[in-house]
Amino acid sequence: VTVPFNIEKLPGLDTIAAHLEGLEETIISKLIDRAQFAQNLVVYKPGQSGFEGAGDISLFELRLRRVEQMDAEFGRFCVPEERPCFKDLPPSKRTTPPVPGVLAIEDFDCINMSEQIVAAYKSLIPQICALGDDGHYGSSTEHDVFAVQAIGRRVHFGALYVAESKYVSNRATYDALIDARDSVSIERSLTRPEVEERILQRVAQKVDHLQSQINPKVRRRIPAQAVLDFYRAHVIPLTKRGETAYLLHRRREAGK
């Protein structure tokens, strides 16, 4: 999406919401691609990677770690909404664009939902993939990583930019809640049931539309309800939990 976020002016909430909306097709198409392979649950089992010297890690976690190590050198995690799952990653070797100055936080990893995203994603697999094992472990984990990263971008982007946008439009209220460390009230203030319901219906409708003309003999279809449930149970709540974390860690002006 071509919205230029690398600027010193915070985009409006509409623009931020539009960016999140634009990420939905990306997430859905990655889930559909993953579902072209069977569940292959062995790839999530620790110690069964079949990878020389990998020890007690699963093939999926090993792949994710290796991708994150590579991505770190390419500067991925210099981008606020790209948060890694693993620690001890190498530093960036690439000249990356400046971090948007609109975010008032020192350490973006104060808002890191990656571990919960991975756990939630694993629970989605049996809902979208065919039961059993087709031997395509490499392809399965490759697509797992694509999907987890796309979901992570959505959650963290929302967490950072939605929270900052809501903060600047209502400083006094949020300052009081932040001073009181009242995370329950903060999260409640970030909740708009009618907006969430609209997102859920739109996501489900996209899942159906993107698959409405496939040839079911050559491509597996995933149920819209599974993706809707995943958004309802995980994507939206994790985004809000990230927003709350952002506000609680938000840098305050000097003297405040």
Added chain:
Amino acid sequence: VTVPFNIEKLPGLDTIAAHLEGLEETIISKLIDRAQFAQNLVVYKPGQSGFEGAGDISLFELRLRRVEQMDAEFGRFCVPEERPCFKDLPPSKRTTPPVPGVLAIEDFDCINMSEQIVAAYKSLIPQICALGDDGHYGSSTEHDVFAVQAIGRRVHFGALYVAESKYVSNRATYDALIDARDSVSIERSLTRPEVEERILQRVAQKVDHLQSQINPKVRRRIPAQAVLDFYRAHVIPLTKRGETAYLLHRRREAGK
């Protein structure tokens, strides 16, 4: 796609064609994802990677090489239709499923179209991405690699399995053409204009359908014609060139 190709029995041409058809949505959705970023042509310029110690390589080639090095250890290139672009890759560290015995060839890299695929892919970028530069170089190259690998899988899968299938259904004719090293006649014998036209129309129709309900304010649309032209000018011809290479390198029975 769940068709089990890891078997000792060659699937019918219909099943092979169905697998190729199932890869179309994957290729198209990866191209659409790439097009959410600007052309960013600097990522294809040698020596301008901005990556410490990378030397004269472009950011795209560097990313592709690093992904291939990682993928090699995960056993990707043990799969016949996964052909790398770079040489000198590390050996697989993973236990991978046996190579299908139905392919009568020793060295799968006799059929490696990756260099031509990359060149063709680069020529497609200005047709699908917005002019200019949005600074998202990391994301652009990441999606470039996803797309190039998906296209490569389609070309090489077709090259190997379609060729073998046509060979076994017409051994005498192909043996004569192979003995004569007559690559022009081989390629002609593999050409079915009406089948190709049907693929082109289907691909174009999928590109339109997959984007028919997007919100153009939040997501960029790619032209169906550009993907159709890409299939016509590159995907189909490279698949046929790969089929011809397969037949010319096909292992012959002892004494023949």
